[in-house]
Amino acid sequence: MVDKSDTIVDSKEQRYDFFFYGTLCVPAVLTRVLGHKCDGLTFQDALLPNYTRHCVKGESYPAIIDREKTNISASRGDVLTSEEVNVRGTLVKGLTYKDVHLLDIYEGVEYLRDKLPVQALSPPSDVSSLAQAISDPTSRYLNQVQSSEEGKEKEGGVDVGMTEAWTYIWAEGLDKLEAKIWSFEDYMKAKESSWRNLPEDYFTDVERQQAIKAEPGFSGEEGSSSAVGTDDPNADGEESKILGRTAEGYPDFGRGMKKHWGFADDYVNLNHGSYGSPPKIIIEKMRKLSDQIESNPDKFMRRSWLPILNKVRQQVSEMIGARTEEVVMVPNTTHGVNTVLMNMEWNEGDIIVIYSSTYGAVGQMVKCICDRNPQIRMEIIDDVFPCTHKEIIEQSEEVLSRYNQVAKPNYTGLSKPTGVRADERVRAVVVDAIASNPGVIYPWEDIVRLCKKYGAMSVVDAAHAIGQIEVDVKKSDCDFWVSNCHKWLHSHRGGAVLYVPIRNQYLVRSSFPTSAGYESTRYPTQGINRPWQFVEQYQWTGTMDWAPFFSVNDAIEFRKSIGGEKRIMQYCHTLAVQGGKRLRKKWGTEVMDTPKGELTAAMVNVRLPHVPDPKDLEDQFKQMRYFEDKCFEGNTFVAAFRHGGKWWARFSAQVWNDLDDFDYAADIIEKICIGLKNGEYLDKPLEEDIVEEEIREMPTKDS
Template identity: 50%
Template sequence: MPSDDRPQTFNLFVYGVLAVPAILQRVIGRKGEELTFQDAILPGAEYPGVVDEKGTAELLGQDVGQLSEDDRNTAGTLICGLTAKDIELLDVFEDDEYSRIPKTVLTLGSPKALGDVPAKTLAKRSTVTTGTAEADVYIWTASVSLLEPAIWSLDEFVRSKGAAWIDVNNDMYAQVEAARSLGTADADGLVGKEVAGFPTFGHNMKSYWGFAPNYVNTNHGSYGSPPLAVMEAREKLSRKIDSRADIFMRREFEIQLAEVRAKTAPIVNAEVDEFVFVPNATHGVNTVATNIDWVEGDIIVVYATTYGAVTQTMKHLCDRNPGIRLEVIITKFPCYHSEIVEATEAVLAKYNKPTGNVRGGDAPPTATGLSDKERVRMVVVDGIASVPGVIYPWEDVVSLCHKYGALSLVDAAHSIGQHHVDVKKSDPDFWVTNCHKWLMSHRASAAMYVPFRNQRLIRSSFPTGHFYESERYPTVGGAPHPWKFVEQFGWNGTNDWTQFLSVGDAIDFRKSIGGEDRIIAYNHSLAVAGGKRLSERWGTRVMENDKGELTAAMVNIELPNFPIPADGPGQFKVSHFIENCLLYDYDTFVAPMIHNGTWWARFSAQVWVELSDFDYVADCLDKIKARIERGEHLTAKCECIYCSRTVVA
């Protein structure tokens, strides 16, 4: 009998250039002699794309019933025996506009070994149906407006495009070849620092940014840092807008905004019309929270480390609605994700009846309390917390919300660009993220994901715009505008739209330096290596567990024996002194914090940062500690208007 531990293999239905063996081999980086090719058909989908019948009708502007049977199906090739690594590389090759989705295909003829198939062209196709097979298919999930409105055949496409793709110098392979090189770390434990065809990460990358010459930027996570290319594109667009403001505001901006949404949504596997831009993540959280029709007995759950403005938003809601209240789950790091999940379920099970659901359905969830008096209506959970900068088990918390009928609101302010996210897989009710922090767009720009099932809950943008439609006072006269979710987040007053449109330029820039996988891999490995380096130097610890669950590209490192005053004002004085010394004396910054009775510093890793930057900041912190021990913080003067409180973004 075959061994149960045989490596898993995958079936993939491909159409277009991947049906040519030489191109497939170039992508997966091996000969693939064990692979088999078989002619196949995907019913009910059409080129280009592939798109479904609804998308085809939208693209062509005609009923698909008017198309021939051949035009309503996609001819391609079934490839069997692919490895998990092959699939990973093919995912990179197909890029974010496509999602890999399981489908049933019709097989034609018999399978052939890859070596028996013409290497650089298509073999003559069989016409005999021999059965069906389950296979993954790359389906176009971005806006169909990005496709040419024409139907093409497999043979025509390969004849016109195949030769160019076989060209060894074709730069369309750059992303996948970069991904293939990410498998090993260098001597410092850094992954992706050097990748052929792309700039070397580290100090070399500073030339792509406009930092002051001596500035050591290890706090990118607070406000983001747009590269020069993004800033220049934004400034160019701003000048163009002001040359004819009426044309842009009245005719162009919404088209351009839709194009950028279509470019950004696939990064988190969202559908375009579930994905809108908002000024920042806190704004998105407020948009969701103020649209919900709260009723007496509703409970909102947050965590002890929930971002300050978000917690205050929920307090404000409770102040305005005395019948609802807040419940805080205490979290102390480092801990295991399972501990947070258990604490969350304990609260949900205390108030709510289980629904039996593991995913969201076609309608918003309904929370049913164990008593008639109270029920948890919403859980607000971080994707990655701000301070301390740790990954939360947000996907597991979302699953618990489905189980107990509560709404899930994910504050993913630090997520997009810092770690991989799939909102279709995780299935939150609401998800908001900043694009200016880690995706490198211009500040302030953020995005909000609301699945179709919940869009009727979000009746208005914040502030309300021209395309709000009241059910109580419907519009009379004028142009008709039936309520649509996406349109709420278009025109709602004069705005600087360039900050949102810069997201597209940021995505292009990230691709030009190696793409999402390379950037995320480097930043994570640098955070891990930097944390290890300083914790060993100081004899302290990293805020991490032995499963490595907490660190993405921000790492929290325990500071060595920094004094902790007994009272709040004393702690603030020390914290503010540390900040001022870093900012004004040493031209750098990391976020200092007291958490769980210990001083920590949050470092942000990014493509221009090297391990030597961790060393520099550590040297600065050692000097600051000596100054505190001499009592300098007690007599330090500061005219900052925020000296009454500490704010960390």
């Protein structure tokens, strides 16, 4: 059934027609993207008039633009042929709403979907009886295009002639396209292959974990598989299962790496996650930069700083899959999340959703925003770990569907929620990539997709992400994303990357504090033409020490010198997994994870033995203080916390750690826990500054 409306709705009965002109012309590719055999779809040779198909600079895939834009971008003097001004492709009829959702993921934010007139050149056929020109699109371009007379003869045949169909047109700047007309022949010559042998990365957007499912939280297996396989609850940690310890041409990971850090010889650091630990060489280079700054402060502050800052932004943007103009540096993740939420204009009935494990300062920030805007409120999703990613997704969807209708696809990419009731709707969801306490991986990419489904903004607190897990913000397509570089990336404290895609930059009008780069539409700067630009808001927010920010460049180079991101992540993850198993066996307790290991990255959470339940919050603070003091005495430290009515400890694995570091800490901590059981902590008074310090470390809601 041909859709005659201008929108696409979530309907089981509605079907949609699409015109494809690039990789999706190939039925095998379409089958893989949609995740089904294309039964019920029909295929026709077709033509899109008055559009031209161009090469995207630096890419092998094409984009189409209309004739007006073609004339603007044209750089060659010759006249376009009739074939070039009419895009040849495939008309596919019968697609569902779910199919459209997956197509949107595949095409990405560079394209805008529009409904255009299309000329069908052949009768429809199903996937089991495709003509040669449909099953192998290259044949259409290796042979002569049909003459206009032949096209006229077909006009008026069964389902042949003019119709309307959705297609994806280029939405980015014309400067990203080549004037050259894209063709199948050129592609084949360049790649020495055919469309049947496409590069694997054509499918990564829809084939990564759970993206090919109908909708997040509706179906599929629980969670994702860990790199170390399913868990045996009786297994001990095994040295042989720690991967990445050695690599040819690079130093061995383990205790020998401590020479690169300034730790005391007898200090066993298993708490890297809290504040990060810059290597000695980073500190040395930062001090050298500080000396350079002080040798001529005026020259540095007026001339030298900006190219270095831009290099930081460029390097970090490459790491997370963003464009440089979408990335700025801020002091820390809390600062970045605050900047985003404080800039948003809140409407009456808006709801901000957070989780019970949301970092305490971020939770307090959301409360502050609601206090300042009494017409809005917050809602907390109470998650108790260990639980599966599927359960978190289902909890999240239950809340989103309670307040929001399924959003109509909006191909500006902007989130526009519509409430089930007119007086309230979820406007934003703040979700961790990896929570702080407990230190567990969230299914944040699935939560982002749920936010899109229900029209809510996704704000990702990724404080622990960069350097600990692989990230591609374009594939997740989140609305905002912030991550500390001084934690797992090894730069100096503090510095964080704030990612805001171009589509959302108008929402974040000012840095915090407002900088000299701000430009008011109401009170424009006199005498100059200076349009507002997102990046310029963060270039100069006041006099500051640039050295920690600039250490990010050196940290990235250091990580490359010891084996690179994948090796570091592999070692830290597998060491955390095996260390957790070692502790569980020693203590006879449990690891906070699912059978498939989907919660653990480089931080592992293990339930503490022997510790009694606190009588009240004051008693809990006393227990915590005793635990920390005894860790200091034992020359080690791990982060203890209370969750789900139990005491846990979070262990951070790093390249300087060995498995026997977990053994050392296990013995120290078990003695501490026995002391807690015997009430030794009760002898110390609880001072006011101690209460304030312990509150600072608590999550939003101590489950």
